[in-house]
Amino acid sequence: MLELNRVTAGYDRRDPVVRDVSLAVAPGESVGLLGPSGCGKSTLARVAALLHRPDAGSVVLAGAPVKGWRYRAPQEQRTAVGVVFQQPRLSADPRLSLRELIAQPLRSTGRRHEVAVRVAELAREVGLTGELLDRRPHAVSDGQLQRACLARALVLRPGLLICDEMTAMLDASTTAALVSVVEAYRAESGAALLAVGHDRVLLERWCDRTVRWEELDGTREPAEAVGARG
Numbered sequence: 001m002l003e004l005n006r007v008t009a010g011y012d013r014r015d016p017v018v019r020d021v022s023l024a025v026a027p028g029e030s031v032g033l034l035g036p037s038g039c040g041k042s043t044l045a046r047v048a049a050l051l052h053r054p055d056a057g058s059v060v061l062a063g064a065p066v067k068g069w070r071y072r073a074p075q076e077q078r079t080a081v082g083v084v085f086q087q088p089r090l091s092a093d094p095r096l097s098l099r100e101l102i103a104q105p106l107r108s109t110g111r112r113h114e115v116a117v118r119v120a121e122l123a124r125e126v127g128l129t130g131e132l133l134d135r136r137p138h139a140v141s142d143g144q145l146q147r148a149c150l151a152r153a154l155v156l157r158p159g160l161l162i163c164d165e166m167t168a169m170l171d172a173s174t175t176a177a178l179v180s181v182v183e184a185y186r187a188e189s190g191a192a193l194l195a196v197g198h199d200r201v202l203l204e205r206w207c208d209r210t211v212r213w214e215e216l217d218g219t220r221e222p223a224e225a226v227g228a229r230g
């Protein structure tokens with residue numbers, strides 16, 4: 001579903017954060033990427049979500065090489081990937097109600113009834129009640145806002161979901177609830193998952209396999225890097 005081939009990326013070409021990293025997620029597979037704070041996991045997650053152009057290497061999504069990058073990849077390709085970040089307040093437009101937030105990726109479809117039905121269905125799945133849906137981000141908890149962000153990530157029925165420390169700010173019961181929403185969606189849709197984080201116990205329980213950041217580092221011995229890709 002996703003192939004990152006020898007990706008180098010960062011914020012300064014002379015000193016990239018991600019160097020020569022390769023990682024593949026098969027269709028329907030869930031992969032947990034584990035690494036310490038600051039190693040570059042979120043940067044790689046943003047490349048995988050087609051939101052950050054790599055300086056070198058390639059990204060292949062559902063068998064098609066991603067082309068036409070500006071800072072991000074073209075929107076048609078981006079809509080095949082759903083993404084949830086660690087801090088919902090940084091990714092959610094504060095002017096929108098949770099209902100509008102969830103519906104945001106559907107705004108170009110114009111079919112208002114369908115949009116309302118889909119938003120209501122997802123809100124129910126993530127556990128948001130009617131009254132909460134009319135509130136704006138400042139009037140809900142982090143957990144409630146993250147539920148809305150997860151619903152938004154699923155609204156276009158992506159074939160690949162990327163969860164970048166999705167539950168890092170949440171308590172155990174909200175974490176369990178959001179993981180089970182992701183798993184229910186994957187069971188029904190066959191979507192693949194890349195979950196990024198530093199909670200080894202959570203990712204090992206959640207994912208088919210986990211990969212440690214050190215294993216991906218293409219600047220290490222070639223034998224180690226090949227092993228990580230297999």
Ligand SMILES: Nc1ncnc2c1ncn2[C@@H]1O[C@H](COP(=O)(O)OP(=O)(O)OP(=O)(O)O)[C@@H](O)[C@H]1O
Nearest residue numbers: 011017035036037038039040041042043044165198
């Ligand atoms: N927009 C940016 N501009 C410049 N440097 C950045 C930017 N975003 C991240 N960095 C730097 O890139 C490095 C990797 O950051 P990244 O967020 O990818 O790491 P991470 O492994 O996800 O960390 P954490 O687990 O703490 O979220 C860090 O040194 C960070 O300071």
